Amino acid sequence: MEVAETPSADRAAARIGQGTSARLPRVTHAEVSEAPPIRRGARRRRWFQPSMNAQRSLAINAAADWFDGGGLLDDLRRRVAFRTESQHRERAPELARYLTEEIGPAVGRLGFRWTLWENPAAGAPPMFFAERIEDPSLPTMLTYGHGDVVAGHDDQWTGGRSPWDVSESDGRWYGRGTADNKGQHTINLAALGCVVAARGRLGFNAKLLLEMGEEVGSPGLRQLCEARAESLSADVLIASDGPRLRSDRPTIFLGSRGAFNFDLVVDLREGAHHSGNWGGLLANPGTMLANAIASMVDARGRILVDALRPAPIPASVRRALAEIEPGEPDGPAIDENWGEPQLSPAERVFGWNALEVLAFRTGNPDRPVNAIPPRASAHLQVRFVVGCDSRHFIPAIRTHLDLRGFAKVEIRPGDSEPMAATRLDPDHPWVRWAVESIAATSGLRPAILPNLGGSLPNDCFADVLRLPTIWVPHSYPACSQHAPDEHMLAAVAREGLMIMTGLFWDLGDPGCTPVRPK
Ligand SMILES: [Zn+2]
Numbered sequence: 001m002e003v004a005e006t007p008s009a010d011r012a013a014a015r016i017g018q019g020t021s022a023r024l025p026r027v028t029h030a031e032v033s034e035a036p037p038i039r040r041g042a043r044r045r046r047w048f049q050p051s052m053n054a055q056r057s058l059a060i061n062a063a064a065d066w067f068d069g070g071g072l073l074d075d076l077r078r079r080v081a082f083r084t085e086s087q088h089r090e091r092a093p094e095l096a097r098y099l100t101e102e103i104g105p106a107v108g109r110l111g112f113r114w115t116l117w118e119n120p121a122a123g124a125p126p127m128f129f130a131e132r133i134e135d136p137s138l139p140t141m142l143t144y145g146h147g148d149v150v151a152g153h154d155d156q157w158t159g160g161r162s163p164w165d166v167s168e169s170d171g172r173w174y175g176r177g178t179a180d181n182k183g184q185h186t187i188n189l190a191a192l193g194c195v196v197a198a199r200g201r202l203g204f205n206a207k208l209l210l211e212m213g214e215e216v217g218s219p220g221l222r223q224l225c226e227a228r229a230e231s232l233s234a235d236v237l238i239a240s241d242g243p244r245l246r247s248d249r250p251t252i253f254l255g256s257r258g259a260f261n262f263d264l265v266v267d268l269r270e271g272a273h274h275s276g277n278w279g280g281l282l283a284n285p286g287t288m289l290a291n292a293i294a295s296m297v298d299a300r301g302r303i304l305v306d307a308l309r310p311a312p313i314p315a316s317v318r319r320a321l322a323e324i325e326p327g328e329p330d331g332p333a334i335d336e337n338w339g340e341p342q343l344s345p346a347e348r349v350f351g352w353n354a355l356e357v358l359a360f361r362t363g364n365p366d367r368p369v370n371a372i373p374p375r376a377s378a379h380l381q382v383r384f385v386v387g388c389d390s391r392h393f394i395p396a397i398r399t400h401l402d403l404r405g406f407a408k409v410e411i412r413p414g415d416s417e418p419m420a421a422t423r424l425d426p427d428h429p430w431v432r433w434a435v436e437s438i439a440a441t442s443g444l445r446p447a448i449l450p451n452l453g454g455s456l457p458n459d460c461f462a463d464v465l466r467l468p469t470i471w472v473p474h475s476y477p478a479c480s481q482h483a484p485d486e487h488m489l490a491a492v493a494r495e496g497l498m499i500m501t502g503l504f505w506d507l508g509d510p511g512c513t514p515v516r517p518k
Contacts, residue, residue: 050440050506059198060441063191063501067494072190073173076488077166078102079147079182080175086125086148086215095125095212098147103128103189103210110193112208120227121220125212129231133205139515140205141507142234142467145185145241146214149177156484163486171490178488179479184240185210187474187493191500195508203508207234217417218457225464235515236430237467238503240474240496241456245324245447247476247492250438250499254431255451255469256458257350258421260382260390261358261414262397264289265375268408272363272371283408285376286362292406293378296397297355301339305355307396310385313343313351320426320448321346328477349453353384379414385451386423420459422469423451429514430468434503438472441502442495472499 050056066072082098085091096116104114107130114130125148133140152163161167163176177183195202209232213219225232244251266285273282296305303309313321324346327334339348348354362376363369382393394411401409424431426448438446452471461467474496480486506512 050437050502050512051509052440055198056502056505059194059505060498060501062198063194063497064494066190066194067497072186072493072497073166073168073490075106075190076173076175076178076183076186079186080166080177081164082147083152083164084148084177084212085151086213087151092125095148098212099126099128099210103147104130106189107132107208110189110196112206114208117224117228119213119220120223121213124219127212127220127224128208128210129228130208130210131206131231132202134201134203135205138204138510139236139507139513140207140234141504142207142209142232142237142461142465143185143188144209144211144237144239144461145188146181146211146218147177147185148212148215149180149182150215150482152176153484158485161485163484168490172487173490173493174485174487176486179243179475179486180481181214181241183488183493184474184496187496188238188240188500191497191504194497194501195504199505199508201508202504203510204504204513205234207232214457218460221457222460222464225460229465232465234465234467237461237465237469238434238472238507239461239469240472240500242452242454242471242473243475243477243479243481244473244492245326245449245477246328247478247489250442250444250446250495251449251473252431252434252438252446253449253452253471253473254424254426254428255386255422255462256419256456257353257451257453258382258384258386258388258390258459259416259419259455260384260393261379261416261418262381262394263377263379263412263414264292265377265410265412266292266408267375267410269374272369272373275370275372278372282372284372286373288406289360289362289376289378289409292401292404292409293357293360293380295404295406296400297357300337300341301354302341303353303355305396305400307392307400308353308355308382308384308388310351310353311387313347314425316425316427317351317423317450318347320450321351324350324447324449326350326453330478350449350451351385353382353388356381356383381414383453383455384421386421388421390418390420419455419457420463421451422458422462424462424468424470426450428468430470433506433512433514434470434472437503437506438499440506441499472496472503 084095084098107114112130112132117127117129161174166173166175266289268285326345326349334345340352359379363373462469
């Protein structure tokens with residue numbers, strides 16, 4: 001079948017815009033401070049219930065109209081055009097330009113004051129900080145995003161698409177960063193603008209931290225949060241990254257699993273030796289390594305090293321996971337008898353640890369010869385939930401291997417920095433607040449994932465800044481993140497914009513947040 005040519009981005013925007021209302025007005029600081037205070041209904045509500053008044057609905061409908069007028073697509077197209085590939089050193093000027101020429105002016109129009117912070121990690125890209133403080137006695141939200149993307153792989157996109165020019169087809173917006181993370185922070189910044197336009201102010205204080213190195217391990221982010229904890233102080237983190245559980249299910253997640261990579265190496269001697277003359281006389285490093293790994297994780301993937309196993313899953317996490325079905329329609333079938341016995345698939349991926357063999361090498365796998373190899377190595381990874389500290393992993397594995405006669409197996413930490421695990425309690429008041437708000441806007445109860453299966457630098461916010469962390473993802477599992485043909489679903493983006501507008505509306509409604517008046 002012939003692939004239809006991608007409609008030009010401009011035509012797509014024009015089509016979306018047919019018969020809809022004009023753009024959001026730009027709001028200046030002066031207009032904001034003169035805006036009248038909002039009136040609140042006299043009816044008493046439970047604090048976490050959004051007020052379902054006409055103003056709230058008007059704000060959300062205006063957001064949808066602005067989306068339908070092509071506003072979000074325009075913003076995203078401009079941002080995707082910046083080639084902010086953080087893995088390519090020569091893109092450093094482009095990374096800075098994204099902040100100074102695009103994001104700075106955009107948040108300036110929303111009444112934010114912005115600045116660049118030098119990255120505490122030498123040679124790493126600058127950090128972007130912006131804030132709009134309306135009144136120190138109001139609740140303060142910190143939000144986060146990353147403007148860098150993985151490499152474009154320009155020649156691998158199908159249908160002649162360019163990763164740097166958003167193209168629309170079948171309700172998908174293709175482009176590098178549409179899902180990860182430009183599309184997501186563009187939605188959130190737009191939602192802040194929708195609330196300012198509708199209410200005349202946010203009704204809360206907002207701070208934005210945007211980094212340009214997430215795809216290379218967020219260098220300096222943790223040190224920056226430690227050094228700038230006061231500037232970054234807030235009542236809650238609300239941010240967006242990663243996928244929804246499914247495209248049609250609004251989702252919040254409250255943390256992420258940690259990741260710890262390491263190598264096991266058995267290096268016995270110089271050179272290989274003929275297996276006929278020496279087989280039975282020389283220890284085989286491949287056999288030794290295979291047995292060492294088998295002592296750590298059994299044939300069904302159950303972890304056998306106590307220190308690599310988490311504590312029992314808390315009741316609130318089990319409750320949240322009871323209605324979660326992981327996997328995706330076009331993804332691989334989930335193996336039933338894999339992993340920790342007695343756990344549901346959701347508990348296995350969101351509530352438990354996994355020890356994975358990612359690579360294993362001995363001899364020459366591509367051209368085996370009749371010789372006992374001198375060396376074997378494997379690259380392993382622990383994905384772990386909150387409560388496990390990766391600093392204890394290597395000593396525990398060392399003791400485990402020594403006790404079982406594997407003293408010759410060396411353990412080496414991997415090149416990538418370990419990622420810590422975080423998880424806000426699903427029963428936390430901020431979670432209940434977010435669930436009520438999203439349900440009121442979308443008519444759907446969001447899926448609550450206590451943490452993502454994957455990893456995020458959320459420990460900077462949860463552990464360093466000690467914030468409750470609420471993530472509202474606007475992507476979906478099949479978005480081809482980090483691959484050619486990365487895309488965002490227009491319908492999810494539209495719903496995401498409405499959800500965030502509702503969430504920010506409610507954050508500025510003094511009667512309905514978990515923050516008590518100061
Ligand atoms: Zn990414």
